Amino acid sequence: MATYRVRMTDGSLRTEQALRVRTDAHNLYLEDRAAGDWRPVLGVRLDQVDTIQRRFTENDGRWVWLTESLPAPAGVLGWH
Numbered sequence: 885m886a887t888y889r890v891r892m893t894d895g896s897l898r899t900e901q902a903l904r905v906r907t908d909a910h911n912l913y914l915e916d917r918a919a920g921d922w923r924p925v926l927g928v929r930l931d932q933v934d935t936i937q938r939r940f941t942e943n944d945g946r947w948v949w950l951t952e953s954l955p956a957p958a959g960v961l962g963w964h
Contacts, residue, residue: 887939888914889949892932900926905936907957912936930954 888905890898890912902914902925912933914926937949 885916889937889939890914890926890928891934891937892928893934894932898926898928902926905952905955907955909957912954 885901885903887899887901890900892898900914901916903917904915904922906913906915907930910929912926912928912930913924915922916925917923933954935951936954937951940948940950942948
């Protein structure tokens with residue numbers, strides 16, 4: 885399971901494990917799968933999110949945090 889770090893606009897950090905990241909028109913969700921359903925482990929308003937990072941483990945065991953782009957809201961195409 886991936887580990888994500890969300891830096892909020894107030895400077896605070898939230899670190900959570902989740903299987904997927906998604907957004908809707910107003911919120912960012914980190915979600916886990918339970919009994920065949922997706923359930924949020926973290927839900928925050930998009931205007932409160934500064935950056936989101938995913939943790940990767942290097943071969944020598946060090947952690948590296950890579951900044952990711954927020955996914956487009958479900959149902960929104962990136963092209964026309």
